[in-house]
Amino acid sequence: MPANVALVLFSVLIGVGCGGEGADPGAQAAPAVTVSPVVERRLSDERERVGQIRAIQEVTLRAxxxxxxxxxxxxxxxxxxxxxxxxVIEQAPYQAKLLQAEAELARAKSELQELELELRRTRTLHERQVTSDAALDAATTAAGAAAADVLAAEARLKQAQLDLDYTTIxxxxxxxxxxxxxxxxxxxxxxxxxxxxxxSLDPIHVYWEVPEQTLLDFRRASAARRRDGDEPIRVTARLRFGDGSLYEEVGSWDFVDNRVDANTGTQTARAVFPNSETILIPGQYATVLVQVGEPRKALVVPQAAVQEDQGGRFVLVVGSDGIAQMRRVTMGARDGIYWEVSQGLAAGELVVYQGIQKVRPGAPVSAKQVEPEAGLGGAS
The missing domain is CATH 2.40.50.100 (RNA polymerase II/Efflux pump adaptor protein, barrel-sandwich hybrid domain)
Incomplete structure (x- = not known):
């Protein structure tokens, strides 16, 4: 072997041996994660539905x-x-008809007056046995017909007045x-x-569809409260627009239909909302946030912190020693970016909601506590 090649090989072997001395191949920096404490919030039983806004009164004007x-x-x-x-529809023809009807009524009244006078004369003569029964009957009939003519003329006048009034809408x-x-x-x-x-725009109605099972559960709960003598369950509604903003006014639930739609398995519900600034317009769609009952206290974590495997849902809890541990949890209602924890966590414990994929249970982490924001996920 040439001397220069042997020298190179010797140098490489020496370098490798020296470089491996004291190295720890298992040493690795703790992954950086973002954590949030388990906090107590006031939650309510809130359901989201797609609602359509409709006018309380809709009138079609016709001539x-x-x-x-x-x-x-x-x-x-x-x-x-x-x-x-x-x-306003042209009024001149109807004003003329009204004048004609007034004239006809005046003539009918005049004829009636004359025939009533004639009837009184004939009745006096009949009492003196000067005129026959037939003459009295004829005078009576003529006066009655004249009275009927007056009634007919009055009806025509009233109709003419109505027609004139109808020209103004x-x-x-x-x-x-x-x-x-x-x-x-x-x-x-x-x-x-x-x-x-x-x-009509103020107030205004919002309609939405409710699954029949949801209303069945509500009716059962309401019946139980009545049996116990408790107050009725309070139901209110809020609206969220397509841009994510909330309507400032709170609506009150005032109607549920009396039958289930056989095609959809739902019942129509309705709430009435104040609309003094006419923000809500008939035909508009919005998300209806239906709150059933009064708010209650509950422990919550960011939804992004909750993971699931074959064993169920779990979170990664970071202890005071900086070690992340898996904890099985039972979850309740969702509230925006938060999720109610029914069992498994205590207030103040820190859970990982960002950087979850970097964490191995039982390993240390570099945790940074940051308030969660809408839109943040746990897969980063």
Whole structure:
């Protein structure tokens, strides 16, 4: 073997031997994890449902008489007051009919007055046995017919007045008016359909579907409370919009339908919400957060801290010695990013919710306590 090659090999062997002296192949830095303490929060039995907002009152305006549309006195999409004039149909023909009906009534009354006078004369003569029974009967019949003519004329006058009144279309309630289906100058009548639609906005209803089992459990719980003489279960509702924001007002549950939908296995429920600023609009969808009963105290951990295997759910608890240990837990209700712990943990214990995959139970960790935020997971 050449001398230079042997020298190189000798140097490598010496270097390897020296480099391995004192090294600990098992030594490894403790993984960094983020922990959160087990805390006590006030929780409520809250269910999420998809809800649709609907007006409490929806009125379709229709013409009750025919004629050319003479005025439209509202701005489309504006709020209108109860009794406010919205449409006016041409009134001249109906004013003329009203004058004619008044004249007919006056003539009928005049004829009645004359025939009643004639009846009194005939009755006096009949008492003196000057006129026959037939004459008295004829006078009586004529006066009766005249009285009927007066009633008919009064009815025609009333109808003429109604028709004239119907030319003015008013808002039956405080509401918001939609788009007008007709313009000034259009001919409208009872067959024209909707002129415009009014929707009441404050207060307003929200509807959602509830599984029949959920309502069955609620009815059983309510019956038990009644038997025990306890107060009824209080049900309130909140709304969460698509952007994640919450509606400020709280709604009250005021209706559940009287039957289960055979196709969906659900019952329709409803809550009424104040809507003075008209944030809620009919047809809009929102998530309904239904709270059943009063809030209660419970221990919670971040949902990201809870893992599951064949043995069930568990968390990794970091003790005062910095060692992570697996702990079996029983979980309850969820509340946002938190999850109720029914059994297995005590207040103040630290659980890992970030960096979980780096941890081996029984091994040390480098723990940093940080308040959890929505959207954080435990797989990083």
């Amino acid at each position: 009750r008489v025919s004629g050319f549309l003479q005025e439209r006195r509202f701005t489309e999409g504006a709020d209108v007051a109860e009794g406010e004039v919205l449409f 008013r808002a039956p309630m405080a509401s918001r008016v939609g788009r007008s289906a007709y313009d000034v100058g259009d001919f409208v009548g009872p067959e024209s359909g909707s002129l415009a639609t009014l929707l």
